[in-house]
Amino acid sequence: MPLWMHIMPELTLVQAINQALDQEMERDERVVILGEDVGHNGGVFRVTEGLHAKHGGDRVVDTPLDESGIMGTAIGLAIAGMRPVPEIQFEGFLGPAYDQLVNHGGRMRTRTRGAVTVPLTVRVPVGGGIHAPECHSDSPEAIYTHSPGIKVVMPSTPYDAKGLLLASIRDPDPVLFFEPKRVYRSFKEEVPEDDYTVEIGTAKVVSEGDDITVVTWGAPVFQCLNAMDELPEDVSVELIDLRTCWPIDVDTIAESVEKTGRCVIVHEAPLTAGLGAEISSLIQERCFLHLQAPVQRVAGFDTIMPYYKLEMDYLPEAPRIQKGIEECLAY
Amino acid sequence: MPIRTVYEAKIEHMQILDEDGNLDKKLAKGTLTDNQVIHLYEQMRICRELDEVAFKLQRSGRMGTYPQNKGQEANAVGSALAMKKGTDWIVPAYRENAALFMHGLPMHYVLVYWMGDERGSKMPDGVNITPLSVPIGTHMLHATGIAWAHKIRKDKDAAVITYFGDGATSEGDFHGAMNFAATQQVPLVFYCQNNQWAISVPRERQMKSETVAQKALAYGIPTMQVDGNDIFAVYKATKEARARAVKGGGPTFIEGVTYRLGDHTTADDARRYRDPKEVEAWVAKDPLIRTRLYLESVGKWDDKKQKTLEEQAKKITAEVVRTAEEIEAPHASDMFDSMYAELPPQLIKQRETMRTSSIGQNPEQAGLKASPERV
Ligand SMILES: Cc1ncc(C[n+]2csc(CCOP(=O)(O)OP(=O)(O)O)c2C)c(N)n1
Ligand SMILES: [Mg+2]
16 A cells, blocks of 8 residues: 555544535435534534535535424434434524423334334534633533433544544434534544544543543543643543543443542533533442542532633633642542 | 315515605604604614624624624614613513613623623613523513513503514424413514524525514414614504503514624624625615615705714714723622522532532542642
């Protein structure tokens, strides 16, 4: 093979998702994209840019401004054997679609004992840090993790985004695919043009370490890396990017915590009843005799996500994470 | 059984002041006095200036995403004048700033808000305006509820107006609001600013009904279309709607046919999806142009007055920007303070420590001796 074939293009998260959508639409004619402004305008974040021109208005559809309508009709499309990939413009607007997703999407398979299924992938930009308007910066992943029947995925890198999106579209069940908007264009990495998937429900060890485990997902992965840079040289942190909120890859977490004996969980969503609480409980169940410190959570406060002047005070940024790690280590 | 017609309908469109400044005197009778027209013209011009200033603030990094009102001001000022300031509630979307100002909202509040600060929604006492609705098409239910309260309490001479866009009428909550308002016969004016676009989606692809106004027919709500760039038509329709409301005649629907002359927001670039020729055609229908033409035709306006107004608009908006930017920065603790009437202990702790972590918040509780050296 000539050398140039090994040179992979570097893509942003936006470009990686765009490529995955494009390739899957070519591969599988059942795939349709629907949502507000996803067609002619290519989506407000330009994630679907060019797809309308290439695949046509019947497969890349500008819908009316109605999230319940988008989710509900996507469920119908899926029941009928299509592979809909609806977009909800921002996580804050999942609200009107909640009933459709939770009371229909998540329940259909088991209500019908497998006779009627909903292979649906809902793409949703998520999280804060981009100075967006109110209701445009939330992190509702725990709400949907707590809603049975739905898988919840949140990649933090372009490579994982493409692989997880392809896996989600091919998954026989509803998947809520959260895209951290703070990472959309923050960096590029090599993404193979080939078809590949990243298995849903598998966490990734971002960096190996022996002293303490840090578990996070989405944009805070990079805040954790920043925090780790500030720690003394001799502190060795094992950073785990969960990648999938549900089903949780408890094995990867437990294996790590059994080794380190300490764990800090970091998420943007409010502390109380956040995913950190669930993970902390799983660690307590699996690693009780290995723990050398209480599991520490560094999260958003139990307030609404403030409008952007205060959003950086709300978000778990590197200094707060660093403190959390140091305290857990000192215990 | 023969087939018979059980329902027939028509939608009327009212225009009183055309785009060349010609007034239909018969229809205009009893509507706006020339002094009121001058007042509304000034309000529109000042609001337009604020829009330009806000745009520049965003572009120079002094403000976040902002949605311009440009081209739609007649809807705001005409309807706001027809409602009763201090008594009536306004339940707005975000393209009727001039209406909010006319009902007592200090202008700098709008800038404070879009500068990323909730204090821009902290309405002064006596200003009956709800904060703008970020989730599109959901707030009209609140307007219905507020109007319902007026009805239950038998409030005299009180009504509500709610504003929303053409796109908003696709949301389920819009239909719920219409149905509740009609079945409860509440004193409410539904004012749809049909500016032809919902971000990149034009009205023809947003809905298949030829008018937005006809949607109200299905709920048994009296409805009409007005030229939304014509302050006379907007005022007259809203005035009549309010009169019906306070007499116990229930809600009215008004579709103001207008146009979003700017981008959706400063985060949008409408050139990607909109034909510039379409925009040009609407520039000619600008409410400011025709109102000025009318005032000139009746000898109430001239270049000198125009110049004075423009200078005044610049002065006012410069002052508004200064006031907005001089407000002291919010404190991180502000995000906690208004969460509940009484803060739960967890929030008090989080506010005190600015921490969520168990060890960091309370070392003793976590079994750790509280010694600062340890952390
Ligand atoms: C529930 C919800 N969905 C989507 C959005 C994103 N969004 C903001 S404005 C807008 C278009 C609104 O169109 P329209 O109602 O016609 O009002 P206009 O902006 O034209 O005044 C959209 C889709 C939102 N804010 N809320
Ligand atoms: Mg509109």
